[in-house]
Structures are given as C-alpha cells and as structure tokens.
Amino acid sequence: MSNAMPARLDAAAAVSAPRLWQLLMDLARHGATAKGGVNRQALSDADVAARRHMISWGRERGYGVVIDEIGNIFLRREGRDNDLAPVLTGSHLDTQPTGGKFDGAYGVAAGMEMLAAFDDAGMSTRRPIEVASWTNEEGCRFFPGCIGSGVHTGVYPLGKMLTVADRDGIVLGDVLAAALQDLGMVSSKTPPRKPHCYVEAHIEQGPLLEMAGREVGIVTGFQGGCRMKVEVVGEEAHAGTTPRVARRDALFSAVSIVEALKLLTADNEDALRFTIGRADSTRQRII
Ligand SMILES: [Zn+2]
Incomplete structure (x- = not known):
C-alpha cells in the first residue's frame, strides 16, 4: 500500500502557504502604494500588469487561459470529463484607490494555489476547475461595481457595460481593447459556460471573525443595500x-x-x- 491517505487529504496537504504568500506579494507589487497598500483600479496599467502576472502564471503551468468579452480571465485545469460544467472559484484583482493587498487578490490567488496543489498531489478531478478574475468588481473607476461577474451571470448587458465611462471620459470597451492588445490576447466570443457551482474565498470585510478569534467563516447570507x-x-x-x-x-x-x-x-x-x-x-x- 503506497498511499493510504484519502485523495482529498493529499490535495489539502499539497497546499503551500509560502507559495500562496509569495503569489500574493507578487500581485501586490502591481499598484503598490507608499503606505503598504495597493491602488490597482480596474484596467489601469497596474491592473493590466496583475492580469499579465495571472495569465503567464497559468500558461507556465499549462492551464487553459481564456478572456471573455468583458475582460474576465479564466484559468482552467481540465478534469476527467471535460463536457461537464466546471467548478468555478475566483475573485477580483482590481482594488479601491486605497485598497489593501488581499481584498480580491486573495480569492484569485487561493484558486491558483489550489490548481497548483492538485498538480503537486498528482490528482485529477472529475470536473474541470476554473479560476476567475472578474473585471471591475470594486466599481470605483467604472460604475456600477461587479461589471465582470454581472455580465457573466447575465445581470448586466455586455453592450451597455462596454460603453460605461470613467470620470475622465475613458470608455471601458476602449481601455479593455487596449489592455487585450497589450496582453496579446483575443477575447473569447463564446458565452462562458454556466458553472456547476461557484465558491469565492474573500478576506473578511467586517471585524466579526477577528473579534471572535476565528480564522475562517462561511457566508450564509448577503446584505442588501440601498443608496x-x-x-x-x-x-x-x-x-x-x-x-x-x-x-x-x-x-x-x-x-x-x-x-x-x-x-x-x-x-x-x-x-x-x-x-x-x-x-x-x-x-x-x-x-
Ligand atoms: Zn473584494
């Protein structure tokens, strides 16, 4: 018996905290501020640089890399049955002007680390696994927020979102086209597949886990907002x-x-x- 451990424990054991930390620190260099935070607003030069980092990371490891028409990036690790809908995880690489190193980036980096851990454990999965980085989640440069995930899920129409302009009158569709050219990518016209399920890791935005001395929690509901x-x-x-x-x-x-x-x-x-x-x-x- 060469390996008595259940496969799922092997994958968890293959997660490398130093590698994940390094990836977070590498991403944090793009748009780093003097105060130790990050200013990486959607489709800015810093955001494009972080996107390039994610794309080359994925390519180096042999994953499929796709950008959809609103600029969402998907890294894909094939499964044993690739006709099945993928298991999707991810978050966003854009930040607020005074953002931190982890808001958004952690959810993307954690997904990337998971792909690497599956590889290191020599594990295959039944379904393909995809890691997404959603365009303009924060909504500070282009309004509204969650444009990338909103278009992906059909909440926002693609055409309308491509014409949204920032405060300087720069149109999202134009800056996205320039970014794609910069990245040497062509956006995929194929509508993204509905995932089998989606899970997002995110740093806590309130103080509750920290107050309770807990490291992790599971979201059980969403807060509605009215402005x-x-x-x-x-x-x-x-x-x-x-x-x-x-x-x-x-x-x-x-x-x-x-x-x-x-x-x-x-x-x-x-x-x-x-x-x-x-x-x-x-x-x-x-x-
Ligand atoms: Zn976030």
Missing part, C-alpha cells in the same frame, strides 16, 4: 440679526434628519446598518 442622495435646501440670512423664527438653516435640518434616521434604523438585531457616506455643502442661490 440615496438627499438634498437639504435652506435659505441664506444674516447670521446675527435674523431671529430664530425666520431662519431656514440647512445644516440644522440635516443634523435633525440624520439623528431621526439613526434612531429609526437602530434595530435590536443590529441587522440594519445606516451610514452617511458623504456630506457636502454647496452655496447656491435659489431664484
């Missing part, structure tokens, strides 16, 4: 001489609104979260 832009309009008046009864102070009203909403959304379960993300004051004369 509103509220304008509170007041009226200019002399600061010293206008009596209270004649004042229409916009900031005072805004503070009252915020306070009322804070009380209204304070549920006992702490399930509802209320945030004022931004407050601007503009001085304009209403005629």
